[in-house]
Amino acid sequence: MAHKEILLHIRERFAKFLTENQHRKTPERFTILETIYSIDDHFDVDSIYKIIKKNGMHMSRATVYNTLELLLQAGLIRKHQFSDKAAFYEKSLYNNQHDHVIVLRPDGSIDRIIEFCDPRIDAIRKDLEQYLNLKIDAHDLYFYAKPQTDGSPKT
Ligand SMILES: [Zn+2]
Structure with a gap:
């Protein structure tokens, strides 16, 4: 599936989840989702925050953190506790089992x-x-x- 179609599908899925759970559909939340699905790596809160900032978007770490929690609940990302330090995340769809x-x-x-x-x-x-x-x-x-x-x- 082309990247554009993937983005469309995950956006729809996240929008549905937000509506069903009475969360606001803010542009920040969708920016975070798209950023995650545009990178092929594991990341912690800090690294995704830095990427978003580098891309010229301004949002707080709290927004990033809260959105990651929503994405977890929506089944759009997976959380890993690889060490006793920061938790890592990765996209969970269009990502082969590994x-x-x-x-x-x-x-x-x-x-x-x-x-x-x-x-x-x-x-x-x-x-x-x-x-x-x-x-x-x-x-x-x-x-x-x-x-x-x-x-x-x-x-
Ligand atoms: Zn992985």
């Missing part, structure tokens, strides 16, 4: 986040569903990593 390797620095801060998709994880889910007779709706899987210490970086 899991994460979080590479940490010695001080525990995040160096980078690597996404991967492995069908074996889906096979585990199916096995568990059958074995437990349950329907699994979602999962979070984070691998925490540090660089190899023998000095030969593997890719």
Whole structure:
């Protein structure tokens, strides 16, 4: 689907959610939504705030934060607590199912986040569903990593 169509669809979905839940449809809220769907990365409140500011829009951090909460409720973004520091978010639609390797620095801060998709994880889910007779709706899987210490970086 073209980016323009995606934006149209997510705007409609967010508008419907805001109306149904009696929230105002402010231009700021839609700007935040479109900004998120225009980047292919994980972000925290601060980084999305900086991108919006760089694009010439003025809004408070509180507006950004509150809008992220609404987008979470609307199912338009996903929240990750990769570390005990800031929460990260990413778009949840038009974004293939994947899991994460979080590479940490010695001080525990995040160096980078690597996404991967492995069908074996889906096979585990199916096995568990059958074995437990349950329907699994979602999962979070984070691998925490540090660089190899023998000095030969593997890719
Ligand atoms: Zn991701």
